[in-house]
Amino acid sequence: MQKEQVQEVKRPKVKLFIILAFILIVISTFLLVFFNVGGSQTFITKKLSSIPFLKGVVSPSVREDKDAIIGKLNEEIQRKEAIISENEQKIKEQEAQIESLKKEIEELKSENLLLKQQFESRQNSLKDIATYYQNMDPQRAAEILGNLSDQEIINVLITMNKDSASKILEALKPEKAAKITNILLKEATMVP
Numbered sequence: 001m002q003k004e005q006v007q008e009v010k011r012p013k014v015k016l017f018i019i020l021a022f023i024l025i026v027i028s029t030f031l032l033v034f035f036n037v038g039g040s041q042t043f044i045t046k047k048l049s050s051i052p053f054l055k056g057v058v059s060p061s062v063r064e065d066k067d068a069i070i071g072k073l074n075e076e077i078q079r080k081e082a083i084i085s086e087n088e089q090k091i092k093e094q095e096a097q098i099e100s101l102k103k104e105i106e107e108l109k110s111e112n113l114l115l116k117q118q119f120e121s122r123q124n125s126l127k128d129i130a131t132y133y134q135n136m137d138p139q140r141a142a143e144i145l146g147n148l149s150d151q152e153i154i155n156v157l158i159t160m161n162k163d164s165a166s167k168i169l170e171a172l173k174p175e176k177a178a179k180i181t182n183i184l185l186k187e188a189t190m191v192p
Contacts, residue, residue: 123159130159133168142171153180154187 033041133141133156145153145168153172157165157180169177 126155126159130156134160134164138164138167138171141168146172146176150176150180150183154183158184 032038033044036042133145136144145156148156153176157169160168169180172180
């Protein structure tokens, strides 16, 4: 009798244990499928949708794995960062080129200003020299100018007034005067 009572007490405990174990298995399976652990939800959905009478009820969701999505997004971010980096490098190179061109422009402006000042200084000196020769006796001026190069003579003559220049040109040796006149004619007919 005692054995029967012990067995009667053990039976409800065993039944309770089996029911709790079953409930625990069902809950853990539900959680595994719900959170798609190991792709379980995707797997079960595919299998259930292949059963003919469940096809309309269960449709396989085209749901990518979260890691795959994150991986694709990271690849896209890296690709765009590479493009941004490349564009930033191009911008830096272009900025350096712009700075270089600005410096070159400034140097050219300075050089141009210096050349302009030198030209004006030379023109003023040439005007002074022409004034000296203009105030001299044309015969004496022609003797001195006759020792200079043809271009130097031309530079002095074109800076003088026409009357003084013609008197000095007349006083030059005929061969020298002809040569100077020939050069002046060529320069006058040249198209700028």
